[in-house]
Amino acid sequence: MSTHKPFITAVCAVVMAACPIAAIAQMPNDARFGFGTPAKPEDMARYFSIPPSGRGLPPGNGTAEQGAKVYAENCVACHGERLEGIPQPGLGGDKxxxxxxxxxxxxxxxxxxxxxxxxxTLFDYVKRAMPFSVPGSLSDNDVYAVVAYVLSEAKIIQPTDVMNAESLPNVRMPNRDGFVPDARPEVQLYH
Structure with a gap:
């Protein structure tokens, strides 16, 4: 009987120690540490990616012609005049x-x-991460325009096509079939 006593004492100590942690875990985030405020949906929106369906794309639009100007002002220094990239590590952007x-x-x-x-995915990446020196600084119209420019230069869309929340998800990328879909059900929520 005495051999079980240290084990039972240890279990009781662990359970008792966990109780305050469980109570803290159930407190609202702003009450746990005494500072901060709950995140609003509009605050969190910039941290979630746009799925292939386009759900969550903002209003706005842009053309390749408009995008050429946005690209010249914001992208050419890293990605080159002809979208060829700057191959020097640390000094430029990808092709x-x-x-x-x-x-x-x-x-x-x-x-x-x-x-x-x-x-x-291109829209999402440009919107959140570009230009490198001031990510997230482009307006939605500028992002649609520069995406239209890149897609047009790649001969994926016509130069006169307008990119917006309706047209962008319908663009058929050349390597779309080069990926294996993720079959996990929770991933399908985001498509």
Missing amino acids: LIGGRGTLATQTPVKTVESYWPYAT
Whole structure:
């Protein structure tokens, strides 16, 4: 009987120690530490990606012609005048177009044209992460426009096509079928 006593004492100590932690875990975030405020949906919206369906794309639109101007003002320094990228590590951005059919070769070229499966992913990435020096600073119209410019230069859309929340999800990217869909049910919530 005495051999079980230390075990039971240890179990009781662990249970008692966990009680305050469980109570704290159930408190609202702003009450746990005595500071902060609950995040609002509009605050959180910028941290979630746009799914292939386009759900969550903002209002606005843009054309390749408008995008050429946005690109010249915000993107050319890193991605080059012809979207060829600046190949010097730490000094420039990736190549954006070209490389179709290279992914299965010894020298794959991962670009928007050759690799990205959905145009909505391009919008999402540009909106949140570009330009590199001031990410998230482009207006929604500017993002639609620069995306239209990149897609047009890659010969994925026509130069006169208008990109917006309705048209962008319908763009068929060249490597869309190069990916295996994720079959997990929770992932399907985001498509």
